Amino acid sequence: MPTTDPACILQIADYSAPFASNFLSSLFRLEGLVRDRLGLRTAYVLPEAARERPWIRTAQDAGAIVEFLERGGSHRQRIRTLRCLGLEHRAALLHTHFGTFDADAAVAAWRLGRPVVWHMHSPFLTAGSWRRGVGERIKFGLVARLLVDRIVAVSPSVAEGAVAGGAPRSKFSVVLNGIDVERAHPLDPADRSALRRRTGIADGDVVFLLLGWEPLRKGADLFAEAMASVSGESAMHARGLVVRGETNEAEVLGMVRSAPSVRVIPGVPDVAELYGLADCFVSASRAEGLPYAVGEAMAADLPVITSDLAQVVAVYGRAGAGVLTFRSGDAKDLAAAMARLLATSPEDRVRLGRANGAFIREGLSLRRWSEEMIAVYRSVLGTPEG
Known part of the structure; x- marks a missing residue:
């Protein structure tokens, strides 16, 4: 368990697309509010495949802290890496996106003695291989129930689908996506x-x-x-x-x-x-x-x-x-x-x-989304407003 005061939120995302996106805009907007409202830094943990993307260099030039995680590594390796990053950055909370690193982050957070938030951007998987379906039910029915502090769903139906698959209803918060209207705007x-x-x-x-x-x-x-x-x-x-x-x-x-x-x-x-x-x-x-x-x-x-x-x-x-x-x-x-x-x-x-x-x-502004995410963080961290 960390012996120093927490100083950072780790945003852990399986994102390596060729271009920046509304998702990244959302996290960067949230980073500023996390700093101003909670007094915490933000560090981003992304797959190795993202390392050479132009938007990574742009983010780093703007001061973003970015670490990389091998997507193809074993669960044991990924848990070890996330725990080490949590210690290095004095993580107050781990927040995952897109599912790939959810279970790894949950175990790493438990070993760190820190809370973890999963963010569900997609519906609960009901199609695909039998093995994958069983894995999803174990993940939501067991790991989420025992080790996860909050699950943020992007819509009520996404939350309901996961609950039907065994996830604990009491751990869900619904936060609708915000849209970066400076990025997506009508042309002259x-x-x-x-x-x-x-x-x-x-x-x-x-x-x-x-x-x-x-x-x-x-x-x-x-x-x-x-x-x-x-x-x-x-x-x-x-x-x-x-x-x-x-x-x-x-x-x-x-x-x-x-x-x-x-x-x-x-x-x-x-x-x-x-x-x-x-x-x-x-x-x-x-x-x-x-x-x-x-x-x-x-x-x-x-x-x-x-x-x-x-x-x-x-x-x-x-x-x-x-x-x-x-x-x-x-x-x-x-x-x-x-x-x-x-x-x-x-x-x-x-x-x-x-x-x-x-x-x-x-x-559906990014400001509204960021404010709602700050409320989730306060609830999980036990940090009063003001």
């Missing part, structure tokens, strides 16, 4: 027009955008099928863009080859440019927690079409008519939603998008 009209021209988008085209980092889960196949079958007079102006990941270009191209109006493009560091290409964002996901991308697209003043996953509709659907839904997994229903969007006037699409942007800025 002149800049947007120039960007679309450079990308080969003609005046009058109506562009639907889908992010295909994990193309099957994100529904790239459904998107292509819908784009190929959408009908009506305005369908001739419909264009689709699917953003591929670093290593899945062939997989994505295979999924969309049946839709001549769909192009596959690489990701870019500036997400405002991606959303600036589009007239409508599509989330065709088969499974999600509470996707940042839907909130980002709304913050960029875009109308959105999303699969009718309960948590997505419950949170983002409150924005109103600018969020259209379709039956999850149903390409024909997605095509019908696209046709409805195509039938609206450009002026109405702008109006719907602006209403979405106002909804995000007023109700």
Whole structure:
């Protein structure tokens, strides 16, 4: 057990994407509030695969403390590393994200005599291999019950799914994701027009955008099928863009080859440019927690079409008519939603998008998210407010 006063929160995340993201913006915003409200530093523990990413160097140049953990190591090795980092940085609390290091951090925190918080960004796994399913039930039914102080879920339905899988209800807090509206914002009209021209988008085209980092889960196949079958007079102006990941270009191209109006493009560091290409964002996901991308697209003043996953509709659907839904997994229903969007006037699409942007800025800001996370930390640490 540490013999000195705690000085740091360890943010432990299985994140090594090529570009910075809303997730990182959230943690960096929280870091400032942790320092100001709790008097604690923040250190980030990320996979070795993140070490050479440009955003790592940017964060370190700005003063961020970053450590690395071998994702492929054994549980024993990862527990030892996390315990050593906890001692080195005088950790007050360990906070994990994305599941990979949850059990390791729970054991390391127990050995340190410090609390641990798990953050559930995705639903409880009910599909996949039998072995993985058993592992998830042991993790939530035993490890969470015995060693974890709090589980933060990104939506009520994510929490309920984990409780149904054996997790203790009493340990859950629900904190809806916040959206970085400085990162995802509408482009100036002149800049947007120039960007679309450079990308080969003609005046009058109506562009639907889908992010295909994990193309099957994100529904790239459904998107292509819908784009190929959408009908009506305005369908001739419909264009689709699917953003591929670093290593899945062939997989994505295979999924969309049946839709001549769909192009596959690489990701870019500036997400405002991606959303600036589009007239409508599509989330065709088969499974999600509470996707940042839907909130980002709304913050960029875009109308959105999303699969009718309960948590997505419950949170983002409150924005109103600018969020259209379709039956999850149903390409024909997605095509019908696209046709409805195509039938609206450009002026109405702008109006719907602006209403979405106002909804995000007023109700799902990073400031609100950070304040709620500080309340979770105070509760776990037993630190009174003021």
